[in-house]
């Protein structure tokens with residue numbers, strides 16, 4: 001179903017600032033009724049052979065934040081519609097599915113957000129920004145409560161006081177529209193179609209500005225956006241990372257080729273427009289992939305990294321290393337995770353999937369020894385550097401697969417008192433989890449940005465000797481459907 005096409009995403013409706021007009025959500029049911037005449041008779045207006053406009057009432061929400069509606073015996077999903085709301089919706093048949101598009105909310109919910117920020121309304125990736133803070137909180141709490149039901153009752157989600165402009169990393173993709181004008185934006189859900197956008201209520205505003213400057217410079221520098229279909233062109237994406245506390249800014253130009261003609265002049269012009277930029281890199285990604293960054297990297301200006309501060313420690317961050325995107329909420333998450341670890345100063349702590357070493361280094365002050373493991377080479381190099389930079393003497397970092405590393409630790413009969421694990425969205429694996437069971441740490445603190453895979457992994461640990469002793473959701477991604485949670489497990493009989 002994924003369509004690779006770099007052309008401008010077709011927007012339905014004329015006024016693109018109106019949230020109701022921008023979203024196309026795929027209906028969840030195959031076609032049931034066949035009679036088009038019946039549709040025409042029941043519907044207020046027939047837009048085309050396959051599109052009808054109907055009035056519907058929303059009865060609930062999917063876990064993707066879409067409104068559930070019933071239409072002609074079918075259950076459909078409508079983006080940006082809330083329970084209790086009545087709305088006009090366009091429904092069109094796409095093969096065996098139905099696409100829905102919210103046209104107009106007739107009776108809005110009391111929980112609908114005040115979109116006075118509509119000039120910033122650039123909805124891609126902000127699936128629930130039409131919900132006010134109470135509705136967002138309820139939505140996320142319900143998801144986590146349901147998924148964690150077998151393990152206990154989660155605490156109330158820790159929300160963010162000012163849930164806007166929090167992201168420290170923006171990535172925009174470049175392409176050409178049908179008029180062959182340069183556009184940049186985000187991919188529409190499950191596609192490679194670029195929805196042009198200039199800013200978002202969750203992006204760092206300076207980062208958005210820099211990306212727009214780059215877009216504006218491209219023509220005069222004869223820089224073509226890359227076309228995935230033809231393999232021609234140069235610039236694929238721009239990544240901007242901001243140290244929210246340090247003010248340092250990294251710009252990464254992700255190109256299809258290392259041949260960057262006029263790079264010196266480009267860098268000079270960009271720095272002139274934005275003297276606040278502290279480093280600029282060229283990253284080369286010539287693979288047919290949906291991964292943004294390639295392996296090859298060249299520093300064009302500055303030191304190639306930026307520094308940021310978290311929980312009182314300074315961290316250097318490379319372009320390819322993972323770094324939590326919401327530093328305000330990260331401090332709350334880490335504080336909770338370290339509290340759950342119940343460190344007394346003696347413990348051997350494994351920081352698995354450690355990234356640039358943030359959790360382990362912050363925990364090191366309260367631990368006997370920290371062992372970090374991470375698969376990304378650059379992140380491990382950053383972690384070792386960050387350890388030295390912060391004068392931490394009791395932490396060691398290793399590059400490798402966390403599962404294999406733990407299997408070796410278990411085989412060597414090594415000891416771990418606490419395992420803190422923070423795997424990617426896909427969760428952990430059996431090699432890792434079975435080694436945890438062999439190593440028998442007294443506590444496991446599981447940080448996760450995907451409660452579905454977290455619940456799966458908790459089930460394994462609970463089946464094999466652990467019990468859940470606390471679940472704390474943290475809203476790391478306001479305005480979006482994503483939910484983060486940290487869970488404490490204790491070895492049965494160890495207390």
Ligand SMILES: C[S@@+](CC[C@H](N)C(=O)[O-])C[C@H]1O[C@@H](n2cnc3c(N)ncnc32)[C@H](O)[C@@H]1O
Pocket residue numbers: 321322323324352353354355356357358359373374375376379400401402403422423424425
């Ligand atoms: C969600 S991030 C957490 C990083 C870090 N704990 C933090 O808070 O910044 C997950 C990390 O796991 C790493 N990773 C992914 N798969 C891995 C594996 N099989 N073994 C070790 N590390 C892995 C990624 O490179 C990434 O740095």
